[in-house]
Amino acid sequence: MPGITDPKINDYLMKLSLEDDPLVLEMERLARENDFPIVDRLVGRLLYLLTKLKAPRLVVELGSGYGYSAYWFAKAIGTGKVILTDNEEDNIAYAETIFGKAGLSEKASFHAGDAVGIASGYRDIDLLFIDIDKHQYPGAIKSLLPNLAENALVIADNTLWYGRVTGKNRDRDTLGIKKFNKFMFGNADFFSTLLPLRDGVLIAYKIR
Ligand SMILES: C[S@@+](CC[C@H](N)C(=O)[O-])C[C@H]1O[C@@H](n2cnc3c(N)ncnc32)[C@H](O)[C@@H]1O
Numbered sequence: 001m002p003g004i005t006d007p008k009i010n011d012y013l014m015k016l017s018l019e020d021d022p023l024v025l026e027m028e029r030l031a032r033e034n035d036f037p038i039v040d041r042l043v044g045r046l047l048y049l050l051t052k053l054k055a056p057r058l059v060v061e062l063g064s065g066y067g068y069s070a071y072w073f074a075k076a077i078g079t080g081k082v083i084l085t086d087n088e089e090d091n092i093a094y095a096e097t098i099f100g101k102a103g104l105s106e107k108a109s110f111h112a113g114d115a116v117g118i119a120s121g122y123r124d125i126d127l128l129f130i131d132i133d134k135h136q137y138p139g140a141i142k143s144l145l146p147n148l149a150e151n152a153l154v155i156a157d158n159t160l161w162y163g164r165v166t167g168k169n170r171d172r173d174t175l176g177i178k179k180f181n182k183f184m185f186g187n188a189d190f191f192s193t194l195l196p197l198r199d200g201v202l203i204a205y206k207i208r
Pocket of ligand 1: 040063069087113114
């Protein structure tokens with residue numbers, strides 16, 4: 001699917017964002033070969049940066065795929081832990097292998113099954129990352145509000161949904177993203193912004 005940024009700008013940013021970690025490169029190659037929707041390198045770097053700034057003890061990911069986004073969190077996390085969730089067992093198994101190769105296994109916990117159900121078993125989540133099926137975003141944030149720590153960060157990928165948020169699309173994923181964005185920007189508990197990077201990344205700070 002076409003991105004929302006000018007391809008020339010995207011190429012320019014990619015050229016600046018050189019990468020030599022062989023496991024990052026392996027996962028990016030796998031995504032290209034299988035047309036699997038990872039956050040990709042520009043958003044991966046943003047996740048890394050926000051994790052360094054926030055220094056979370058607990059990161060919970062809803063929709064880890066085979067571990068690409070979680071890998072950026074884990075590389076940045078210091079003494080904290082990243083909880084990976086995905087409903088595909090093979091994805092989680094691949095993530096475990098990658099984390100093992102990188103020596104990051106002790107920074108992570110791997111769970112196959114429903115992401116929101118698994119996440120609801122965690123309290124005081126410092127950083128919640130949402131990247132499951134798009135129609136599930138509003139329900140996910142509403143059920144996990146009580147599980148967020150004070151001053152938590154909520155980060156959600158695909159929040160411009162290939163630009164469809166601006167049109168009249170009424171499919172459930174577009175409606176889900178629009179409802180989610182409206183909820184996050186309209187909720188006095190959060191201060192939210194949305195970066196037009198790749199497919200849009202919403203970042204919200206829980207102010208109370
Ligand atoms: C966009 S991909 C995740 C990519 C990953 N965050 C990355 O950037 O490397 C979405 C993943 O969420 C999983 N998924 C979708 N809905 C889910 C749910 N309710 N519970 C668990 N996993 C879910 C899909 O199987 C898929 O692997």
